[in-house]
Amino acid sequence: MMHVSLFLSFLIFGSTGGEIAITRGMKATGEPERLRPKELLRFLGKALCNGWFWAGVPLMALSFYALLVLLSWEPISFVIPASALSYVVGTFGAKYILGEEVSVARWTGVALVCLGVALVALG
Amino acid sequence: MATEGRLRVKTLVMVCAMVVCANAGDLLLKRAMLQIGAVKLSAAGLVHAFRMTVTSGTLWVGIFFLCGFMLSYMTVLSWADYSYVMPAGAFGYALLTFFAVVFLHEAVSARRWVGVVLICVGVLLVGQTKPRTTSVAREALA
Numbered sequence: 260m261m262h263v264s265l266f267l268s269f270l271i272f273g274s275t276g277g278e279i280a281i282t283r284g285m286k287a288t289g290e291p292e293r294l295r296p297k298e299l300l301r302f303l304g305k306a307l308c309n310g311w312f313w314a315g316v317p318l319m320a321l322s323f324y325a326l327l328v329l330l331s332w333e334p335i336s337f338v339i340p341a342s343a344l345s346y347v348v349g350t351f352g353a354k355y356i357l358g359e360e361v362s363v364a365r366w367t368g369v370a371l372v373c374l375g376v377a378l379v380a381l382g
Numbered sequence: 383m384a385t386e387g388r389l390r391v392k393t394l395v396m397v398c399a400m401v402v403c404a405n406a407g408d409l410l411l412k413r414a415m416l417q418i419g420a421v422k423l424s425a426a427g428l429v430h431a432f433r434m435t436v437t438s439g440t441l442w443v444g445i446f447f448l449c450g451f452m453l454s455y456m457t458v459l460s461w462a463d464y465s466y467v468m469p470a471g472a473f474g475y476a477l478l479t480f481f482a483v484v485f486l487h488e489a490v491s492a493r494r495w496v497g498v499v500l501i502c503v504g505v506l507l508v509g510q511t512k513p514r515t516t517s518v519a520r521e522a523l524a
């Protein structure tokens with residue numbers, strides 16, 4: 260159980276930290292004009308030149324490996340919903356690091372997600 | 383108003399692409415890890431697990447879907463809030479639990495189903511909020 264908790268924390272903090280860094284990189288890259296393959300490739304090329312993107316990659320890699328290990332130990336219907344605890348960590352990150360407005364409705368939604376996750380984890 | 387509607391529609395499309403790719407990827411990863419077996423936490427066990435994972439075809443197909451997820455995720459984050467996109471993608475949990483029952487024959491209790499429903503209601507609430515609360519640059523494509 261200790262190992263599962265440890266790898267779950269790698270999964271949650273790795274993915275949240277990585278996603279926040281990537282979000283910062285994507286916001287700096289800017290929105291593509293159209294969702295066409297050529298423009299998406301150009302957008303991807305520009306995003307790959309952003310330092311924030313590359314700051315997020317090792318954290319995402321850590322969380323990916325933790326996911327693989329957890330999937331070898333536990334059922335997918337436990338691992339994936341339990342990793343949703345990252346919604347709380349991520350919402351705090353979005354508010355205090357990315358400066359997003361998190362309304363009461365959004366917080367309520369996140370609270371319901373967390374309650375749902377707790378029920379799922381209890382099985 | 384039209385701009386807001388357009389923003390919601392394109393955000394929804396990209397979130398759907400994210401959910402489909404992420405679920406297909408996760409399901410294939412689970413199938414690959416079932417074939418490989420439980421990872422042992424020793425140096426030899428980790429090296430063995432690494433060798434088995436890099437030679438697993440199922441795992442690579444899973445990674446292909448996860449790349450599709452990553453591209454749609456990066457694209458949607460260029461215009462929408464992280465605190466909107468992240469929970470909005472959670473409606474895939476219902477789909478994933480359904481897939482786990484149907485394809486992997488996992489047992490899912492009533493309590494776990496209630497949890498999945500609460501997650502979906504939470505996601506719907508988040509979906510009612512504005513997808514973008516911060517300013518965003520438009521990419522210069524000239």
